Amino acid sequence: MSRKKRRNKELNMLSAYLDDELNPGDRKQLEKRLDREPVLRERLDNLRRIKIVLGSLTRLKAPHNFTLTPEMVTVRRKKRKPLFTFLRLASSFAAILLVLLVGMELVLGGFGVRERLMAEAPALESDAAAAEATPEPLIIWGETASGGAGQKGDVDGYGGGNGEESESLEYTEPEQAAPTEETVEEGILSQEMAEEERAAGEAEEAPILGLNPDEGGEIVARSEPAQQERDEAFAWRGTVRWIEIALAVIAMGGGVVLWLLRKR
Amino acid sequence: MDETDLIQEALDGNLDAFNSLVLHYQDLAYNVAYRIMGEPDAAGDATQEAFISAYEKLEQYRGGSFKAWLLRIVTNACYDELRRRQRQPVTALKPELSNGDVLEDPYWIEDPSASPEESIEQEALQKAIQECINELDDKFKSVLVLVDVEGLDYETTAEAVGTPLGTVKSRLARAREHVQGCLQGFWELLPDLFRLNDEEAK
Secondary structure, eight states: HHHHHHHHHHHHHHHHHHHHOOOOOHHHHHHHHHOOOOHHHHHHHHHHHHHHHHHSSSSOOOOSOOOOOOTTTOOOOOOOOOHHHHOOOOHHHHHHHHHHHHHHHHHHHHHGGGHHHHHHHHHHHHHHHHHHOOOSSSSSSSSSOOOSSSOOOOOOSSSSSOOSSOOOOOOOOOOOOOHHHHHHHHHHHHHHHHHHHHHHHHHSSSSSOOOOOGGGSSSSSOEEEEEEEEHHHHHHHHHHHOOOOOHHHHHHHHHHHHHHHHOO | OHHHHHHHHHHHTTTTHHHHHHHHHHHHHHHHHHHHOOOOHHHHHHHHHHHHHHHHTTTGGOOOOOHHHHHHHHHHHHHHHHHHHHHHHOOOOOOOOTOOBSSSOOEEEEEEEESSHHHHHHHHHHHHHHHHHHHHHHHHHHHHIIITTTTOOHHHHHHHTTOOOHHHHHHOOOHHHHHHHHHHGGGGGGGGSSSSHHHHOO
């Protein structure tokens, strides 16, 4: 090792010794040398003086405050984590929807379902009671006329009778005569009238009020559409209730998680 | 609110929180800047730049000693300012006598509590030490200022100047030796307090 290198190594050790930064082994070795080498001790003393002198330098106070103003720097915007933002938006949106939904339900009375159900319920009950009390059909095919005025007579039509006996439908063949132009015309006219009557008779036999006479022609008050509507209303109301619960869970859960994140 | 909370608040956009840190560290930062720059105005500029830079780079702070992180920014700001001044030399404002001579002592603002003689001696000594520090190369200067003037330990200093611990040790030793040689010319200025006897040296 050259003299310069050895000298630098000694200087480093002395400097570190001053600051108590030597490991125990090196420290012990250096202290032994300091005891027997006055020149080395002199160097250490000089370094110690320098350290004390430098440490004696006046501590200056800042001449003014170096605080920053918004004009000096671009004030950073608060960065929110994506999860934080998502939760905040989701819970806010859910809360708003929930409030709207509940509000609409209160204002509109459950979308009119409740009122409809309440109004229908007594009617349905009375219908059922009436059906039990008077088992007679409302419309009976093939027996008596159900017309408002006519009760009498054996009539094929519906409500057309007026209580008078109908004329006999027996048909007597007119005497055969030599066909003249008049008789030919009358014959044509009578045929046309007969066809019209037949057509009218067929029309009267056709189903009315959308009822199918093939079913036996007996219709008592049907309740299937009302039942179906009621079922749909209940189903719709159940769906709305589940949506409200889900929204409440999202809003409250999101709020709790946000609060925990903020606390952390 | 502790330092970590203030840093987090500052990161969240709270400038007042950062200014609390500024108020806490501004004396230290200014002292270091002054000892490195050797001139009050330059030190003030470097300190202000350092705090602005620290705020803008706050995201880069990855924990550990905030003091060391800040002092690294301060020393870098000082080096930048020194380089800028070398490119564009600035004439220091010095008081002139009525005959036009410039006073050699830059510490013309006297401490009113000291006697005139003491004041002159103190100023002369401070000036001598500062001149010796100014002669040092920047990388030696910062280590000497941080350890011997500001009393930081080796580890914090290594973090502040961004060098290994061994480098800090060797730079410090060489800087001390250089100042020792430099101050020999001013040794008569040193008060008795600094003249250790043999027993104290042991």
